Amino acid sequence: MHELSVALGIVKIAEEETAKAQAKYVELIELEIGALAGIDFESLHFVWPAAVKDSVLENAIKKINLLEGIAKCVDCDTIFTINHIYDSCPKCKSNFKGIIQGKELRVKALEVV
Amino acid sequence: MCGTCGCGSGENGVRIQNPKDLLTHEHTHSHIDAQGLVYEHTHDDHSHKHAHTHEHVHEHEQHQRKVIDVEKDILHHNDLMAARNRGLFEAKNIFALNLVSSPGSGKTSILERTLKDLKDTIPFFVIEGDQQTLNDANRISAFDIPVVQINTGKGCHLESDTIYEALKKLDITDHAVLMIENVGNLVCPSMFDLGESKRIVIISTTEGEDKPIKYPDMFHSSDLCIINKIDLLPYVNVNLEKLKQYALKVNPKLEFIEISATTGEGMEVWFTWLKKNRNQPKN
Numbered sequence: 001m002h003e004l005s006v007a008l009g010i011v012k013i014a015e016e017e018t019a020k021a022q023a024k025y026v027e028l029i030e031l032e033i034g035a036l037a038g039i040d041f042e043s044l045h046f047v048w049p050a051a052v053k054d055s056v057l058e059n060a061i062k063k064i065n066l067l068e069g070i071a072k073c074v075d076c077d078t079i080f081t082i083n084h085i086y087d088s089c090p091k092c093k094s095n096f097k098g099i100i101q102g103k104e105l106r107v108k109a110l111e112v113v
Numbered sequence: 114m115c116g117t118c119g120c121g122s123g124e125n126g127v128r129i130q131n132p133k134d135l136l137t138h139e140h141t142h143s144h145i146d147a148q149g150l151v152y153e154h155t156h157d158d159h160s161h162k163h164a165h166t167h168e169h170v171h172e173h174e175q176h177q178r179k180v181i182d183v184e185k186d187i188l189h190h191n192d193l194m195a196a197r198n199r200g201l202f203e204a205k206n207i208f209a210l211n212l213v214s215s216p217g218s219g220k221t222s223i224l225e226r227t228l229k230d231l232k233d234t235i236p237f238f239v240i241e242g243d244q245q246t247l248n249d250a251n252r253i254s255a256f257d258i259p260v261v262q263i264n265t266g267k268g269c270h271l272e273s274d275t276i277y278e279a280l281k282k283l284d285i286t287d288h289a290v291l292m293i294e295n296v297g298n299l300v301c302p303s304m305f306d307l308g309e310s311k312r313i314v315i316i317s318t319t320e321g322e323d324k325p326i327k328y329p330d331m332f333h334s335s336d337l338c339i340i341n342k343i344d345l346l347p348y349v350n351v352n353l354e355k356l357k358q359y360a361l362k363v364n365p366k367l368e369f370i371e372i373s374a375t376t377g378e379g380m381e382v383w384f385t386w387l388k389k390n391r392n393q394p395k396n
C-alpha cells in the first residue's frame with residue numbers, strides 16, 4: 001500500500017505550501033493523477049483520513065482530476081490512448097512508445113484560508 | 114521503549130540495523146519516521162534535474178482565501194533524495210542495484226551465490242529491506258560483507274531517504290557494488306526511485322508467465338529481468354518464451370538472464386552482465 005506514502009507526500013506538500021502562504025488550513029486540494037500512475041483510488045481514499053489527521057488537510061475537500069493515458073508510437077508516430085502500460089500501437093502493433101500523459105501524480109492547486 | 118524516537122510505540126516506524134552491531138551488543142540503532150522527516154531540505158544546497166514548481170500566490174482578495182498553483186510532484190521528496198543518492202554514487206563511482214521481486218523469488222539466494230563467487234574480486238555492500246527480522250542481513254553477514262538491515266514495519270517498500278541513512282551506517286567505499294534488496298513486493302517499490310544505477314526485477318519459474326502484465330509497473334521500470342529457479346522447469350508448467358513476450362510488451366528494452374541460484378546454472382551470464390554494466394561509463 002504505497003498509497004499511504006503518497007497520501008503522506010501530499011500532506012507534506014500541503015503543509016509546506018500552507019506555511020509559505022502564511023495560511024491556516026486548506027479548504028480544497030486539487031490533485032492530478034494519471035491513469036497509469038499506479039494509484040489505486042480506493043486505497044487512497046481508505047488511507048486518507050489517517051494521513052490527513054491533525055494536518056492542514058484534515059477538513060479539506062479533495063478533488064481529483066484523472067488524466068487518461070496517452071502514448072506516441074516510436075515507430076509510426078501514431079498518438080493513441082492507452083489503458084495499460086503494455087498496450088501496443090493500434091496502427092503498426094509496435095511496443096515502442098513514449099508515454100505523453102498518464103503518469104502524473106501531482107498536487108495541482110490548494111485553496112487555503 | 115526509546116524516548117527519543119518512540120520506537121516502542123510506532124509499528125509504522127522504519128528501523129535501520131546492522132547485524133554486527135547487534136552481535137557486539139552495542140545496540141546502536143537509528144530511526145527515521147515513516148514520512149522520512151529526518152531532515153528538512155532546502156532547494157539551495159543540492160542540484161537536481163527535474164523540472165519543478167512555479168509557485169504563484171494569487172491574492173484573490175475575497176476574504177482571506179488564496180488559491181495556490183502548486184504544480185508539484187507528490188513524490189518530489191523521494192525523487193529529490195534519490196537524486197542525492199545518485200550524486201553520491203556517481204561521485205564515489207559506486208554501482209548500485211535495486212533488486213525487486215515478489216516475496217520468495219530468490220533475491221537473497223542470488224545475492225548469497227554472487228557474494229560467495231565474486232567477493233574476492235569486487236567490493237560488495239548490501240542493504241536489506243524487509244518488513245520484519247534481521248534474517249536476510251544475517252545471511253549476508255555470514256559472508257563477511259558489510260550489510261545493513263532496514264525494517265520497514267508496515268511499509269511495503271524502501272524509500273530513498275532511508276537508503277541515505279543506511280548508506281551513512283554502511284560507510285561505503287569508492288568503486289564498490291551496492292546491492293539493495295527491496296521488500297518482497299511486486300507493486301509498491303516500482304514508484305520509488307532509490308537513486309540506483311540499474312533496477313533488476315527477479316521472477317521465479319513458479320510464479321506463472323503472466324506476472325509481467327499483471328504487475329506491469331515493475332517490469333516497465335526495470336533494466337534487467339532475472340528468471341530464477343530454472344532448475345524447477347521440469348516440474349512446473351511455465352512457458353518462458355511467453356513470459357518474455359509479455360515482459361517485452363510492457364518494456365521492449367528489458368534484458369533477460371535465466372539462472373538457478375540453487376544449482377548455479379546461468380550464474381556466469383549474470384556475473385558477466387554485472388561486470389560489464391559496472392564498468393560502463395555513465396552518460
Ligand SMILES: Nc1nc2c(ncn2[C@@H]2O[C@H](COP(=O)(O)OP(=O)(O)OP(=O)(O)O)[C@@H](O)[C@H]2O)c(=O)[nH]1
Pocket residue numbers: 214215216217218219220221222223243249296297298341342343344345372373374375376
Ligand atoms: N529450487 C530453487 N529454489 C530456490 C532458488 N532460489 C531460491 N530458492 C528458494 O526459494 C526460497 C526463497 O528464497 P529467498 O532467497 O529467501 O527469496 P527472497 O526473494 O530473498 O525472499 P524475501 O526476501 O522473503 O522476499 C528459499 O527456500 C530458497 O532456497 C532456485 O534457484 N531454485
Ligand SMILES: [Mg+2]
Pocket residue numbers: 220221222249294
Ligand atoms: Mg530476501
Ligand SMILES: [Zn+2]
Pocket residue numbers: 001002003269300301
Ligand atoms: Zn502499495
Ligand SMILES: [Zn+2]
Pocket residue numbers: 001002003268269270301302
Ligand atoms: Zn509500499
Ligand SMILES: [Zn+2]
Pocket residue numbers: 073074075076077078089090091092093094
Ligand atoms: Zn505505430
Ligand SMILES: [Zn+2]
Pocket residue numbers: 114115118119120121142144
Ligand atoms: Zn529507539
Ligand SMILES: [Zn+2]
Pocket residue numbers: 156161165193
Ligand atoms: Zn526541488
